[in-house]
Amino acid sequence: MNIEPIAYFRSSFPTKFGIPRQSGIIDELCGSIVFVPKYRNADALRGIEGFDYLWLVWEFSANGAAGDKWHPTVRPPLLGGNRSVGVFATRSPFRPNRLGLSSVRIGRVDYDSPDAPVIHVRGADLMDGTPIYDIKPYVPYTDAHPGARSGFVDTNEWQMLTVDMPPHLAVCVPARLLPALMKVLALDPRPQYHDDGSKLYGLFFGGMNVRFRVCGTTLHVVEIA
Secondary structure (H helix, E strand, O other): OOOOOOEEEEOOOOOOOOOOOOOOOOOOOEEEEEEOHHHOOHHHHOOHHHOOEEEEEEEOOOOOOOHHHOOOEEOOHHHOOOOOEEHHHOOOOOOOOOEEEEEEEEEEEEOOOOOOOEEEEEOOOOOOOOEEEEEEEOOHHHHOOOOOOOHHHHHOOOOOOEEEOOHHHHOOOOOOOHHHHHHHHHOOOOOOOOOOOOOOEEEEEOOEEEEEEEEOOEEEEEEEO
């Protein structure tokens, strides 16, 4: 089967560094689904406003070739990047086929812009320019399983950081982006095996380069360019 993108995602992340490791963690993150001309048809979205959430099937397009380079085990960041588990027991982006699955909340559907229809969503974990291969509505009576076990996820929680954002830098961030940026930083964008308080990191977000260091459990923003 040959598949082709039906749309591309637009977000504040030009690179994959700093993107939340799951969808739905940061509701303040806004993005949009822009269809390619072949599928830019309002009839294809008829009835979509009746749903709150969508499933997106997409490609880890920044991961390079898959195939022979795949490994049967990976090291999930939730386990500190130090323990290996089976790739099919994780949501790792490094898979035999580079397909991702995300649940996002519908914000609104724009039928009037030049690229209409455009679906605006919240809580996505996709990089800008990510190809989307399919969109399906989220249906709670089949998709939600309250009380289901989640393996190692049940016994490991994200260790959130305290973010030190000096006021003179905070005013450099557009007000509409600041809440999302603060939560992105609190989730600790670094690779989990990095623990060097002197290392300076750069996170590209919304046209800004946010430079920071992490000392212990505090992330210090030192520059915004």
